[in-house]
Amino acid sequence: MMKCKKWISAMMAAALSVSLLSGCGSKAKTNTPDASGAAQADASAAAQNEVIRVWSDNAHEKELRMEQIAEFNNTIGKEKGITIEYTVYGANWEDTIKVAAQADEAPDLFRPNGTFLKEFVDSGFFVPISDLPGSEDFLARYDGVLAVNQHIFNDKVYTLPYNLTTTKFIINRDLFDKNGIKDAPKTWNEVREYAKIITENGGGEEFGYVLGLKSNWIATSYIIRPAGQNVGHIGFDNDT
The missing domain is CATH 3.40.190.10 (Periplasmic binding protein-like II)
Incomplete structure (x- = not known):
């Protein structure tokens, strides 16, 4: 052990x-010797x-x-x-x-x-x-x-995940309507597909992206980790 x-x-x-x-x-101690040396059994222990x-x-x-x-x-x-x-x-x-x-x-x-x-x-x-x-x-x-x-x-x-974070997806309905997208995405593949459509049609002024701007931890998940190849972070080692 x-x-x-x-x-x-x-x-x-x-x-x-x-x-x-x-x-x-x-x-915890489970028994105590008495004066004669016999152990006094404690049922609760x-x-x-x-x-x-x-x-x-x-x-x-x-x-x-x-x-x-x-x-x-x-x-x-x-x-x-x-x-x-x-x-x-x-x-x-x-x-x-x-x-x-x-x-x-x-x-x-x-x-x-x-x-x-x-x-x-x-x-x-x-x-x-x-x-x-x-x-x-x-x-x-x-x-x-x-x-x-x-x-x-x-x-x-060495370590394990032990909880989950559920995410609520909010879309820009105006951008979806403008680009002919009827429904909110149901899969990550659809998220990528719709984001690409919006970005390509946006003319450099409109973009398809996902960012939870009111959650502090989002900065780590969406900004710092992708930059980890340059600055180091979870999963990245500058030496290797």
């Missing part, structure tokens, strides 16, 4: 994660309790995660002797996790940030999920959705 001073690099759903972490965490520390910076989903973790701790966790201890950090997340990792005080699981992911892999702060017992069947659930240099480093899986 891995050493507990190295840390798993995925912030997975609790029910899926804990089965991989049976070698780490702090275990018959099974050792393993605490899995999980850190995240996703404050917006804290309430939901706390509900999920409480449910797990009171059902499956209670049955298996596992308790998840969940902590959410704020704006200083990157500094917090870096200091903790360097001091060998990082949690068992945490949500990694793309800006330091590769740095942590190279520094040996992560245990590859693909090196853990039972990982083959577990990782099969994510077949086709893992990206090199975001989830996979040096042919090993």
Whole structure:
């Protein structure tokens, strides 16, 4: 089993994660010798309790995660002797996790940030999920959705996607009508097709593009990542 001073690099759903972490965490004492040396059995602590520390910076989903973790701790966790201890950090997340990792005080699981992911892999702060017992069947659930240099480093899986973002599509009806496009796109191929039509007919004044201007994270997804070949970002390494 891995050493507990190295840390798993995925912030997975609790029910899926804990089965991989049976070698780490702090275990509660289950019996105490009496004066004669005989152990006094404590029925409520018959099974050792393993605490899995999980850190995240996703404050917006804290309430939901706390509900999920409480449910797990009171059902499956209670049955298996596992308790998840969940902590959410704020704006200083990157500094917090870096200091903790360097001091060998990082949690068992945490949500990694793309800006330091590769740095942590190279520094040996992560245990590859693909090196853990039972990982083959577990990782099969994510077949086709893992990206090199975001989830996979040096042919090993270090982190996993754990949530989804749903997107609402809003179109410029005037541009669609002007270019003879009747319906909103239903596939990404149609998005590309319609965008090309609008751009080609726009005469340099009208363009087909998608950009969520009121969402801060859109800047990363639509502007910074495509420029990553020049400036470096998730999935891009200037040296290689």
